[in-house]
Amino acid sequence: MTRRQAITATATLGLALLLLAMGAAARPLLVDEHPLSRPVLNPTEIGFAQDMLAHHSQALIMTARLDQTADPTVVALADRIEATQREEIGELKGWLRMAGASTVNNAPMQWMHPNNSVTDHHHHAATPSETADGGPAMPGMATQTELDALSAARGTDAARSFLHMMTRHHYGGIQMAQAANNLLTDGIVKQTARDMMTNQTQEAALMEIMLNSLTTAR
Incomplete structure (x- = not known):
């Protein structure tokens, strides 16, 4: 070179x-x-968190309206439900805050039925939310009339009313959690939905036993 x-x-x-x-x-x-x-939460997770937040918030209203002189066992259970759902409300709000999402769902339950239009409510037509009281379109929710009746009830009547309403409320929550579990593939929201299913199924079964006991003793 x-x-x-x-x-x-x-x-x-x-x-x-x-x-x-x-x-x-x-x-x-x-x-x-x-x-x-990956987004902090996907649309299904956001919708579930928003709707479960509203569902849990009504449960707190129900526990607050229970007559504290009612059956001590029922009052103790109500206190347990309140503590559990307050903790879960904090968790739900935390997820939504991290995702930058509102705590209010403008299309309740649409995440649960993504192929239906927002105005298609036939899937929950049997729930109290479809009555004249105009409650949210979520399974198991109590009407305003029922909540007012619970506030006015005393003693054994209050205990029965609370157990009946909260049992139905729990089964509505279980239905929502089952839907989230089926729609989601993994993640903390899916795991929490599974935990809610387990806890609320156990509490609902206990409340049915308690309600049957109060009815038998009448």
């Missing part, structure tokens, strides 16, 4: 290295090296 050829080769190599360096430096400007990560 002549001296001139050596100089040319060296210059070419130097230019190539310079272009490579410039390309590496420019890459962050041209290529997104950090693609968008």
Whole structure:
């Protein structure tokens, strides 16, 4: 190789290295090296969290309206339900806050029936929410009339009313949690839905036993 050829080769190599360096430096400007990560919550998870938040909030209203002089066992159970659902409400709100989502669902239960229009409510026509009281379109929800009756009830009547309403409320929550479990493939929301199914099924069974005992003793 002549001296001139050596100089040319060296210059070419130097230019190539310079272009490579410039390309590496420019890459962050041209290529997104950090693609968008998975959203904190998907639409199904957001809808479930919003609707379960509303569902749990009514449960707290029911526990607050129970006559504290009613059967001590029923009052103790109501206190347990209140504590559990307050904790879960905090968790639900935390998820929605992280996702930047509202705590209120403008299309209740649409996540549960994604192929139906927002105005298609036939799937929960048997729930109290479809009565003249105009409650939310969610399974197991009590009407305002029922809540007012619970506030007015005393003693054994209050205990029976509470157990009847909360049992139905729990089964509505179980229905929502089952739907979330079926729709979601993995994640903390799916696991929490499964936990809710287990806990509320156990409590609903206990309330049915308690209600039967109070009815028998009448």
